[in-house]
Amino acid sequence: MSYCTEKFPDDLSIEAEESLLRRIPPDHIIFDDNEKRWRPSSAAFEDDRDGDPMSVVLLKILNRDKREPSSVLKGHEDYALASITAGLARQYVQTVHPQPLDEEPAHAVVCGEKTKGKKNAPKKKFAQAATWVVFEERPHPT
């Protein structure tokens, strides 16, 4: 049994198409000139510094609690909010585990190796597939 399946077991009640929201700091927003769009850097989808798994917020719980997605950015007004699906996370051998916190009842973690494999690293796949939920459009850099 792996560390993730033991400590942060996958919750299959979270359906594959369910959205996992991740705050993206301004320093992690890059312009991909090949795709002609702003997107999160792969660096935005790494585990925490102490090895704790990557935090996300479950959109379904926000909806249940009648909260707007932008409420996740309270106190971080210059941040953006990106979404990946639970199915995508699982496709790259991650578990999706609800972990409600007092300050964020919709909190969950995505556990699994994210950086190995270089070009096929999960963090890269997440960054490429992520869609914006809250993002202030900006001009393309010249």
Added chain:
Amino acid sequence: MAETLLKANAWLDIGHKPKHKAATRWAEDYRPSRKLAEVFPIKSEKHSVCRVYTGSSLFNLESARSVAVTNAFSIVSPQYIQTINRLINLLELPNGWNSYNARAISKENVTFAVSLLSRIMTVGTPAPQVVPKVRGGVQLEWHTKGINIEVDIDTPEKFSFCAEDVRTAQEAEGNEDVNLLRQWIGRLL
């Protein structure tokens, strides 16, 4: 005030190559009393251009001039300047800068990134996008001209990269392989 004090991170054009040694010595002398003072030479046709920075402290330009600094803030590659400035700005990020408990960016990693860039960038190389990492490292990214390159620096003296040409599906990856990385960077010109 007779002395000219400049904020840290100034660019110094130290003139022709023979003066480079003197400037390096000056930076070495400065190191004990400052958090960081290093000279990064880059090649140009006429000048050896150096970056001198001292963390968040101030340094004395007159002292630098005494080792034959000829002109402050002169440089040949604006993309290189832009990148180095961005890297140095990352040093200002506090612990927790990403709202998820990220570590402050390490000076050693920034210094290594500066050094690596001086080896792989040429005058026409586009500036990479510079991204801080949660454990104090830095990531350099190019996504242009059909080429994707990501360079990860997680500890000083070590880097890994992956690259792909989206038009041909050609891919490469490596650890500490400057020559291979330089070849891929060359495709951006």
